[in-house]
Amino acid sequence: MKAPVWAVLRRLSDGGVHSGERLAEELGCSRASVNARIQALADGYQLRIDRVRGQGYRLLSPIDWLDAAAIQAGAPAGVRVEVVEETASTNSDMLARAAAGEASGLARLAESQTAGRGRFGRRWLAPLGGGLTFSLLWRFECGVGQLSGLSLVVGVALTRVLNRLGAPVRLKWPNDLLLGERKLAGILIELAGDALGPSAVVIGVGLNLLPAGDVGQPAAALREAGVTVSRNVLAAALLTELAVALGQFADEGFAPFQAEWQHWHAWQDEPVVVAPMQGEALAGLALGIDAQGALRLLTSEGERSVHAGEVSLRRLV
Numbered sequence: 001m002k003a004p005v006w007a008v009l010r011r012l013s014d015g016g017v018h019s020g021e022r023l024a025e026e027l028g029c030s031r032a033s034v035n036a037r038i039q040a041l042a043d044g045y046q047l048r049i050d051r052v053r054g055q056g057y058r059l060l061s062p063i064d065w066l067d068a069a070a071i072q073a074g075a076p077a078g079v080r081v082e083v084v085e086e087t088a089s090t091n092s093d094m095l096a097r098a099a100a101g102e103a104s105g106l107a108r109l110a111e112s113q114t115a116g117r118g119r120f121g122r123r124w125l126a127p128l129g130g131g132l133t134f135s136l137l138w139r140f141e142c143g144v145g146q147l148s149g150l151s152l153v154v155g156v157a158l159t160r161v162l163n164r165l166g167a168p169v170r171l172k173w174p175n176d177l178l179l180g181e182r183k184l185a186g187i188l189i190e191l192a193g194d195a196l197g198p199s200a201v202v203i204g205v206g207l208n209l210l211p212a213g214d215v216g217q218p219a220a221a222l223r224e225a226g227v228t229v230s231r232n233v234l235a236a237a238l239l240t241e242l243a244v245a246l247g248q249f250a251d252e253g254f255a256p257f258q259a260e261w262q263h264w265h266a267w268q269d270e271p272v273v274v275a276p277m278q279g280e281a282l283a284g285l286a287l288g289i290d291a292q293g294a295l296r297l298l299t300s301e302g303e304r305s306v307h308a309g310e311v312s313l314r315r316l317v
Contacts, residue, residue, distance in 0.1 A: 004029070006085050008037045009047075013129075015062035017055045045112075045128045063129035064231050066109050074236025076243045078105045079136075081235075088115040090135035091190055091204040097137065098192055098200040104139035107239055130210030130221075132235055136203045138246050143197040149254030149293025151175050151189045151308065152261050154203055157245035158185060159264050161237050167225035170266035173286070173295050174308040177207075178266045179220035181315075184208055203242070209234075254293050262288045271316035272297070274306050282306070283316055 007027055011018055020031045027034065038057055041047050048060040068083040075081055087093055090108045092115075097106065110133055140147065155171045162169040162177070162184075169185075170178050177185040185207040193199030208221045209231065248256060262268070267286045274297060275281045284299035294305040295313070 005037045005040050008034060009041055012057060012059040013063040013065060015059060017052050017058045019056035047128065066111060067232050070232040071235045074233065075239045079239050079243055080106050083109045086110065086112040086114065089113055090133060091188060091202050094135040094137045094202040095190060098202060102137055104137060106137045107134055109134040109235060127210055132207040132209065132231060134205055136242060138201045138203060140199045140201065140250055141197050142199060143195045144191045144193050144199045145195055147199060150249065151187050152293045153245050153249045153254065153257050154187050154242065156257050156261050157241040158238060161241050165227045165229055167222055167227050171261060171264040172266050173313055179225060182218040182220035184220040255291055258289060258291055267315060273314050273316045275312045
C-alpha cells in the first residue's frame with residue numbers, strides 16, 4: 001500500500017465520519033484523489049467503507065493500530081520492538097537483519113504483509129488490523145542441530161498466553177495452534193548458523209484475531225472465543241512468554257516442555273496420516289511426542305518416530 005493511501009486509512013481508522021473536503025485539506029490533495037485512495041483501500045484490502053451522503057466517509061470496522069512504544073512498554077528486557085505498516089515478509093526481513101549481524105531479541109511486527117508465508121512456502125493471509133503477524137530474532141550459542149523441538153516450544157509459549165486469556169487453544173504437531181478443529185495460528189521457524197554454533201533463529205508467528213475470509217483451509221479467529229484484547233497488549237504478552245520459554249530452552253533444551261506440549265495436544269490418540277512432500281503417506285495413532293519433539297506414531301507395524309521436516313499432518317477420517 002502506498003503512503004498516501006495509508007494516510008487516508010489512518011484518519012478513517014477511528015470509525016468516525018470524515019468529509020472528503022476535510023480529508024483533502026488535511027492531506028494536501030484533491031477530493032478526487034481522496035476518493036481514489038478510498039476506492040483503493042476498499043478494493044485492495046477488502047475494507048468496508050461507508051459513503052455517507054452529504055457527510056463523507058466512515059470505516060465500518062475501526063482498526064486497532066499496532067504501536068511500537070505501547071508494545072515495548074509491556075515487553076521484557078532484551079526484546080526490542082519495531083512496527084512497520086507494510087512489508088513483503090517479516091521473516092525475510094529478519095533473516096536479512098540476522099545475516100547483517102543484528103543482535104538477538106529484535107521483534108518486527110507488520111500491519112500488512114504482501115508476501116507473508118507459512119510452511120512449504122504457503123501464503124499467510126490476514127485481514128488488515130485483524131491479526132498479528134510478527135517475527136522474532138533469537139540467537140543461540142549451540143548449533144542448529146541442537147535446536148530440535150524449538151517450534152514446539154514456541155507453540156507452548158503462545159498457547160499459555162491464549163489460554164490465560166480464555167481461549168481454549170490446543171496444539172497440532174508440529175507448528176499449528178487450533179481453536180476447535182480450525183487453524184488459529186501458525187509458526188514458521190527459519191534457521192541460520194553453523195553445525196557447531198552459534199545459531200540465529202527467526203521465529204515467525206501469524207495469529208488470526210478476526211475472521212480471515214477464504215484462506216484455502218478452515219480458519220479460526222480469537223474473537224470467536226470471546227477474546228477482544230488489544231493487539232498491542234497481546235503482542236507484548238506473547239513476546240514476554242516467548243522470551244521466558246526461549247531462555248529456558250537455551251539452558252535446558254526441550255525436555256522440560258515435553259509434558260506441557262502433550263497436555264495441549266489436540267489429536268492425542270487420534271487416527272492421523274503423515275504425508276511427506278515425497279514418498280508414501282503413513283497412517284497411525286498420534287501418541288504424542290518424544291523427548292526430542294518428534295511425533296510418536298503407532299502404525300500397523302509398530303511405533304514410529306516422525307520428525308517435522310517436510311511433512312504434513314492430517315486427521316484420518
